[in-house]
Amino acid sequence: MATQKMKDKLAEAIQHIKEKKQESEEFIVRINTHYNPDPDAIGSAMGLQVLLKDEGIESKIYYSGEISHPQNKTIVNVLGVTLEKRNGKPLPDGVDACVDCTESNSKAENPVLVIDHHKSSTKAKYNFTDTSYGSCSALVWKMMKEDNHEPTQENSAVYTALLLGIRTDTNDLVSENISKDDFIGYQELLEHSDKESLQKVMNYPFPRYLYDNRLNVHKEGNSIEKDGVFIGGVGYISGSQRDVISILSEEYARMESVTTSVIFAIVDKKELHVSVRSTLVSVDVSQMMKDLFGEYGGGKSNAGAARIPLAFYDDMVGEEAEKLWKLTCNQMFK
DSSP: OOHHHHHHHHHHHHHHHHHHHTTOTTOEEEEEOOSSOOHHHHHHHHHHHHHHHHTTOOEEEEESSOOOSHHHHHHHHHHTOOEEEOSSSOOOSEEEEEESSOGGGSSOSSOSEEEEOSSOOOOOSEEEEOTTOSOHHHHHHHHHHHTTOOOOGGGHHHHHHHHHHHHHHTTTTTSSSOOHHHHHHHHHHHHHSOHHHHHHHHTOOOOHHHHHHHHHHTSTTSEEEETTEEEEEEEEEOGGGTHHHHHHHHHHHTSTTOSEEEEEEEETTTEEEEEEEEOOTTOOHHHHHHHHHGGGEEEETTEEEEEEEOGGGTTOOHHHHHHHHHHHHHHHHO
8 A cells, every 4th residue: 555545545534534523522433353352453453542542533442252362461451451342232422443354353333444454355435454564553553654643652552562463463573474564663663662561461471271271182082183284172161261272273383293283172162263373385374264164264374263153052061062072073183
């Protein structure tokens, strides 16, 4: 997205929101992340919030799933991020915006503004989607600069969150889908970030249940390895522990002899969650997930996830639950 085109389009979007603001005294922009916000979604949301504040527009950040990954919890706690859960309760007057997502993977209704770096479609009037970026945070930082944002000490937590967003989504600036603006943004944000908070987040603690569930993967019948692919099942877990799936998939992808790891679990007896990581350049994980799981799967070039509804089986216990798990393992191994 050319700089001047972005600047003009951003100015038009802000003017449109300001005109909408005149219709209600309690008007806000409802900034939506995807269901389970990660560092890139959190950083992008905080960045957009500051951009809007610079323009005299109030906003709130919303999500609708869970913040369960220990790193994401640490970011929220250390940086003092305020997010509200969008769970059906009445929302304040205003318009929806999406960051690192669209209306298809969030609860946003007819968003007026979308900022994303994934291959996605949206009906938003102002669509700032650019797949050349490795992170949405770098794109938001670019937009903040185009809006003449001047860094201040007061916003150091925001710059730290944006930095972490770039760092995680570009795999420490070494992923194949990375832009010049990701590099530039990382360097600039590092200068303005809170180094103490940054260290705390980078050294986030692992929960005890991660170690307990790691053992489950190696129980008889729960895993298989063949031709560089490791597939492992964790078993039945609660929604608050769903982060172990992505953590373990990242771990096994780094194991010697493994190039692609697939970790899965049944969450809250309602959904089958799958996380995939691959170090093979020849494997398009995003497309693979869509081929395997259709509308329930997606991701990016080297990482993907899927959530398949299993609500019909949520009342299974004992022997029935064990049979369902064995059936799930057999199907995944195929």
